[in-house]
Amino acid sequence: MLLRCLKFLLVVLFIFCSACAKRSNKNTITIATAANMQFAMQELADRFSSQTDIACEFVIASSGKLTAQIKEGAPYDVFVAANTKYPQAIYDAGFSYDIPKIYAYGKLVIWSLDEKLQPSFETLSNLQVKHIALANPKTAPYGLAAVNALQRKELYEHLEEKLVYGESISQTNQFIISGAAEIGFTALSVVKASEVRTKGNWILVDDSLYSPIEQAAVLIKRGEQVNEAAKAFYEYIFTEEAQEILLEFGYSVNE
Template sequence: MNKILLLLFTIMVVCACRSGNDAKLTIATSANMRFAIKELVDAFSEQTGIDCEIITGSSGKLMAQIIEGAPYDLFVSADMKYPEALYQRGFTTGTPQTYAYGRLVLWSAAEGIEPDITILTSGQINHIALANPKTAPYGQAAVEVLKHYDIYEKVEQKLVYGESISQTNQFIISGAAEVGFTAKSVVLSSEMADRGAWIAVDENACRPIAQGAVIVKSTGEMKKAEKFYAFLFSEQAKEILEHSGYAKNEYTNR
């Protein structure tokens, strides 16, 4: 019931923004892109005069909302799986394209803790935060990392799951978890840059996090959506994404 009410509220808010000729472009965006998407939208709006409304959440939940009828114009995901699933079911105008590759980091805001994979099994760490691997690609990547180092079963009881990267970040910042996995774009953002310490996770420890985007077929703002989609793959957007911690290629150093 709560999920249905939340979806109805989201639809009402989005529809309220669509009245008149100055209707905003509504972009459903994965939580790891929370900071980068704002910079992208600001640059796009300055260039085109088109205003945008940003809806953030886990990629899996945003996909479900699109299937249930949420009036989003574009879907900027944290992976390729969810946009591909929408395409296969006929909800997009075309196949998803990779706009960037995400990077996973291990982050701690707790005083006296230097994040490192080796401390996760120690008594120093009681809680490890990660996004829900069932709906959040960065959570899936975190589980892959733990299994890569053969410590998943050893730390399984310490794991605390956020609904998305945003909630995971709150667990880390609040100290509810001594350490956690998040997106590199988060720790490089101006809001989080001076909070705690972090290390980049070895790129070989999990599959590359290819992030895809699609235009939702039901959009009522097709021309505007096509303009933003083109902008997302422009050199200007690539520079913004790289500055935010994303990569153009699967592996940074290859």
Template sequence: MQFAIKEISKAYTKQTGVDCEIIIGSSGKLTAQIKKGAPFDILVSADMKYPEELFTSGFTTNKPKIYAYGKLVLWTMIDSIKPALHLLKNLDVHHIAIANPKTAPYGIAAVEILKNKGIYSSINHKLVFGESISQTNQFIVSKSAEIGFTSKSVVLSPKMKNKGNWIDLDKNDYSPIAQGIVVLKNRAMQKNDAEKFYNFIQSATAKKILVNFGYSVK
């Protein structure tokens, strides 16, 4: 979400005059910091688990709201490789990067696809797990892994657009990757601006940005 959120924040500032400071990190680590009193106003997460956890624990002013659904792609930076699921069984592919399914929704989705296609058991020894989708991207970009699963928003970002080869994966082969937003209680003075952003991310302007970055919205 780090790429799309920058564009959404710029559009929000342009419309409201309110500047945004973006703190990038894994949802789990940010949630832990919030519980310890970190001065954040909003949590925008690729994993609904953490906004739900903060809401249940009393750290938010509202229930988590789904603002978009992530899409999974198969991506490589090696020019000679044309991404395809059946290619993962190829003997020339030694490392396949995915986000850790224990902590990352994109990792869960990747494992679901592999199991639904009946190839998980034959290639699971090749899997290289990133702590987050960001670390997974590093494995792919550095070519430490010949190929890997990542978010479509990454391959459509200004920094990565037109780099490497990627394919969309059938959304019917994995559970929806719901992404959520909550307003936090930590800084009451910023509540109005935070709620404006919470509403803005569900506006037509923000939805257009999200779609351009490969997300699906309702």
């Protein structure tokens, strides 16, 4: 009799735990986030979660790498990219519900933590500068913008041997912070973040030196029905409150 009761209690406990897990999963979404959005995304998610009780988990990488993962079936709910090209590729491949929608426009900066260096295009040619960090232009839109800027300043060929490529803006930042690169290109949203705001010096790269960094997002298809929690976050990105947060991080929202 005692053994039968114990078995019954174990079954009840298993069902209860399973139900809790399902409820937890239902209230947790996974956001594939371009590395430039790392700090801004945390603020957006914190504000969203406090209002909805929906938890947000992030996978942070270059937009190109995230695109490849989504096409391979990675279980992401929302893709917040650093351009429109990659979200469009997701839509064209049938992995999103709608065409990409632009949520912000990114800005490029030159950043250095070396107190002896004042960031500028002229400084890049300085003999003290052995390494210039930038994100991989093949997969990271900010890396492509940096290459475009160097080409338009007619510096790319002259500086090519100094260039060191991070897999994403996140790894590029690590090169600069660690001193592995004396100077480099990153997103304005990074140097505006409270975590690094007081570190080093930076200058804004003139918008005319690179194509506009139009950052778009898409809601990923997962199963036959729309994930309402994911949809709620996707829609939140375009609210006035979210747009104000993006402005605080240096993004433009009305170009």
